[in-house]
Amino acid sequence: MSTPPGHDHTSTSTSSLDGKGGTDSAANGGKSTERTGPSYVYYRLYTKLGAFESNHPLYYNDRFIGRIPSKSFAPPHTVASIKWSLCKLEGLSEPDKALVFTPLSSPAPKDDSARLSLYAPSGPGLSEQDPIALVVESEKKTKEVSQSEKPPERSEDADIHYVYYRVYSSEGGDKKAKTSFDENDISLGRISTLLIAPPHTAGSLKACIAKVEGLFTPGHALYEDMELFQDVNSDAAMSDTDVISFLGDTYPGGDEGDPIALVGAT
Structure with a gap:
């Protein structure tokens, strides 16, 4: 099985075994351009009445912020494709009527043809602080998903607005x-x-x-x-x-x- 783009699972301890002796880092001025660890897409779910909980919460005591591995999203990574995938993963219907806002403060939804990079070092949906907002017609879900592992607890956040x-x-x-x-x-x-x-x-x-x-x-x-x-x-x-x-x-x-x-x- 091929490794998803941006996911290099070769560790520093094994880099010398490929005969390169770890010279890639030196060739880039001592700075690695490769991602370390898996990539995730962070998002929040809404209807026009406000937020509702995710089936894939980042925290067990704050289920309004969701997180899914980037590899779960099929290419091409357009807004239309991403909202379809999010609706499927969350058990939500009518993805064609869903709207994507990024950032949260955006006054208008993203065009369905716009492309989002899900493997970049930073950008929309790539951090908890800059999540994708998915606005759907109904929060009623066709399925509920039980997580295999309990997500961590969110610490007290003094910066809540x-x-x-x-x-x-x-x-x-x-x-x-x-x-x-x-x-x-x-x-x-x-x-x-x-x-x-x-x-x-x-x-x-x-x-x-x-x-x-x-x-x-x-x-x-x-x-x-x-x-x-x-x-x-x-x-x-x-x-x-x-x-x-x-x-x-x-x-x-x-x-x-x-x-x-x-x-x-x-």
């Missing part, structure tokens, strides 16, 4: 947030910006909060009819098409003391 929010009923009163973290202020909630589906707009942020807060059950207003305010002092609601950038530290709801407000959740 949150959106802080309050939810108000149509009568105007604030409601207890399902994601509350302060027992002295239970109506204040927060979500990681990584849970929000691309493209990042006021509409996708509103949908994610509505999903997390369980506002899709009978008796609740349609989340499209709810209004999102940039802060509790705003006079007018944001438009669903307003673009929001979660890069950096300044964005709506980025400050615990200045949360956004979702109004009309009854």
Whole structure:
């Protein structure tokens, strides 16, 4: 069986046995151009309502980031081929309707004909910090996959970017947030910006909060009819098409003391 491109399994200890004496490194100025170890594709799964868990999680306590060996993806490595493979590996239907965003902050999906390099030293989908975002019609899976080995635990990450929010009923009163973290202020909630589906707009942020807060059950207003305010002092609601950038530290709801407000959740 041939070795996948970019995967050289010859170790330093055996390089002298091929008669070259390890001179390749010297010929390249002492720097090896070969990859060490296997390559992986990192990705996150979304519907328009927000993130959902992967069948191939990188961490057992954070199942929203998935990882699959690059060798699992058949060539050519176009966006169309990659999203088809991801849907198959995750047991998701309708890959032809799926969209790929890279980076996560991209305002528009990648064209199906675009090519992604899955064996490069760096690039889209080649690290946990720069994953591919796959947005599908439904998170319902045709199969569940049990991993042969338990993935490692993710350590506490102090660099999580949150959106802080309050939810108000149509009568105007604030409601207890399902994601509350302060027992002295239970109506204040927060979500990681990584849970929000691309493209990042006021509409996708509103949908994610509505999903997390369980506002899709009978008796609740349609989340499209709810209004999102940039802060509790705003006079007018944001438009669903307003673009929001979660890069950096300044964005709506980025400050615990200045949360956004979702109004009309009854």
